[in-house]
Amino acid sequence: MLSGLRQLAEMFDPPPLPAPVGRDPDDDAVLALAAASRADLVVSGDADLLILGSYAGISIIDAAAAVACVGGQ
Numbered sequence: 001m002l003s004g005l006r007q008l009a010e011m012f013d014p015p016p017l018p019a020p021v022g023r024d025p026d027d028d029a030v031l032a033l034a035a036a037s038r039a040d041l042v043v044s045g046d047a048d049l050l051i052l053g054s055y056a057g058i059s060i061i062d063a064a065a066a067v068a069c070v071g072g073q
């Protein structure tokens with residue numbers, strides 16, 4: 001299963017953010033990756049990410065909102 005997933009995945013090594021964004025500095029890596037990969041969404045249960053609401057035009061939502069979003073399309 002993992003090898004099949006690797007064939008679908010694109011690997012990124014994003015540059016760090018120019019300045020800290022969130023309350024938790026470790027979350028900046030998630031935001032940097034989302035921005036570098038031009039993600040449509042960040043789906044997370046992390047309160048420090050969710051409080052941001054969005055970053056660089058990328059919505060940050062919880063799993064329930066993601067399911068509702070996908071189900072509504």
